[in-house]
Amino acid sequence: MRNLKLIVLVGFFAVSAFAQKRANHHKIVFQFTNAVDTLQQKAFINQLNNLTAHWPDAKYEVVIHSMGLPFVMSAKSKQLNAIKALRAKGVRFLVCENTMKNQKVTKDQLIPEVEYVKVGIAEIVEKQEQGWSYIKGGF
Amino acid sequence: MRNLKLIVLVGFFAVSAFAQKRANHHKIVFQFTNAVDTLQQKAFINQLNNLTAHWPDAKYEVVIHSMGLPFVMSAKSKQLNAIKALRAKGVRFLVCENTMKNQKVTKDQLIPEVEYVKVGIAEIVEKQEQGWSYIKGGF
Amino acid sequence: MRNLKLIVLVGFFAVSAFAQKRANHHKIVFQFTNAVDTLQQKAFINQLNNLTAHWPDAKYEVVIHSMGLPFVMSAKSKQLNAIKALRAKGVRFLVCENTMKNQKVTKDQLIPEVEYVKVGIAEIVEKQEQGWSYIKGGF
Numbered sequence: 001m002r003n004l005k006l007i008v009l010v011g012f013f014a015v016s017a018f019a020q021k022r023a024n025h026h027k028i029v030f031q032f033t034n035a036v037d038t039l040q041q042k043a044f045i046n047q048l049n050n051l052t053a054h055w056p057d058a059k060y061e062v063v064i065h066s067m068g069l070p071f072v073m074s075a076k077s078k079q080l081n082a083i084k085a086l087r088a089k090g091v092r093f094l095v096c097e098n099t100m101k102n103q104k105v106t107k108d109q110l111i112p113e114v115e116y117v118k119v120g121i122a123e124i125v126e127k128q129e130q131g132w133s134y135i136k137g138g139f
Numbered sequence: 140m141r142n143l144k145l146i147v148l149v150g151f152f153a154v155s156a157f158a159q160k161r162a163n164h165h166k167i168v169f170q171f172t173n174a175v176d177t178l179q180q181k182a183f184i185n186q187l188n189n190l191t192a193h194w195p196d197a198k199y200e201v202v203i204h205s206m207g208l209p210f211v212m213s214a215k216s217k218q219l220n221a222i223k224a225l226r227a228k229g230v231r232f233l234v235c236e237n238t239m240k241n242q243k244v245t246k247d248q249l250i251p252e253v254e255y256v257k258v259g260i261a262e263i264v265e266k267q268e269q270g271w272s273y274i275k276g277g278f
Numbered sequence: 279m280r281n282l283k284l285i286v287l288v289g290f291f292a293v294s295a296f297a298q299k300r301a302n303h304h305k306i307v308f309q310f311t312n313a314v315d316t317l318q319q320k321a322f323i324n325q326l327n328n329l330t331a332h333w334p335d336a337k338y339e340v341v342i343h344s345m346g347l348p349f350v351m352s353a354k355s356k357q358l359n360a361i362k363a364l365r366a367k368g369v370r371f372l373v374c375e376n377t378m379k380n381q382k383v384t385k386d387q388l389i390p391e392v393e394y395v396k397v398g399i400a401e402i403v404e405k406q407e408q409g410w411s412y413i414k415g416g417f
Contacts, residue, residue: 066325066417098324125411134413136275165403165404186344190397273406274412
């Protein structure tokens with residue numbers, strides 16, 4: 001009888017560990033790489049606004065690298081207010097420091113809402129490994 | 140002895156639950172966001188044709204949002220026959236209603252082969268959570 | 279007592295099977311589809327260089343299809359040396375044979391560092407099914 005309990009317990013943990021990925025709140029990591037075109041900036045903001053309205057409790061991370069930097073540069077972003085509002089809702093904006101180095105962009109050129117990661121793509125990979133869904137943002 | 144059977148059974152279920160994702164038929168959710176350029180429409184159709192020929196029994200969903208709408212608009216699509224043929228093979232085409240609202244496109248402007256989802260990206264996320272592979276379509 | 283050992287053993291295997299995906303070295307499959315623009319070629323090489331420097335022991339596959347072919351064509355690639363160096367580090371470059379057929383490109387036009395797959399997207403899907411992370415390369 002005691003054995004049976006133990007067996008059921010082990011089964012329960014095995015199944016619940018497996019189901020966890022599915023049962024969690026939604027977790028989405030976005031890649032944004034093309035902000036030179038301001039239509040891309042606008043389209044991406046629409047995507048974030050629509051999704052955060054649809055799932056207010058989900059976790060959101062935006063990883064910005066390659067040609068995506070202008071999106072979060074004080075002098076170039078066309079979406080400063082929208083980004084501020086999304087940040088207030090919990091969306092995190094992570095900028096790739098390697099990209100910054102390549103393009104000689106410094107932190108003082110970026111808006112205060114961003115955070116930093118060494119290698120943007122590594123961040124996206126690690127999030128996928130942790131069960132986050134990956135979406136290429138923009139169009 | 141009976142305990143051993145039970146243990147083996149529990150182990151079997153745990154392992155089979157884990158393996159299921161891998162053993163299933165292939166399931167692919169495509170994101171298509173850029174149909175203004177008709178070369179993109181053509182490239183995407185090539186991708187769908189090649190993949191469905193390679194894996195006729197896989198499950199396919201195409202989520203259309205952002206600048207992807209012209210792909211399934213009666214007046215703008217360059218691939219009406221190809222889409223019809225793919226639909227007949229079981230490929231589903233899902234259009235983002237949020238995108239339609241943003242761009243003031245109504246259902247009567249779209250081809251009858253499509254279905255609708257409230258938020259296109261949410262559909263892609265849910266499919267990933269259910270073990271589907273995600274592919275950004277086009278180029 | 280013997281039963282307990284068995285139970286623990288089964289639990290251990292179930293949990294370790296589940297955890298395996300996470301514990302493995304990083305495995306990344308890149309999709310590269312847009313090499314007509316040489317800025318795209320350059321941006322993608324930067325991404326590969328940065329990531330392989332950050333994670334030298336990870337597994338890397340680059341799947342080239344659609345408009346990505348010029349990246350690995352002897353006469354058109356702007357990144358021959360960089361590709362050679364990445365190949366020497368273990369990065370694999372896989373070209374979609376369906377794309378080659380569509381664009382009437384033959385193997386003798388491609389650099390010797392590449393390998394071939396029948397359907398590029400099928401390769402990306404299978405890698406995702408095996409727990410690899412997927413990244414759209416370029417911008």
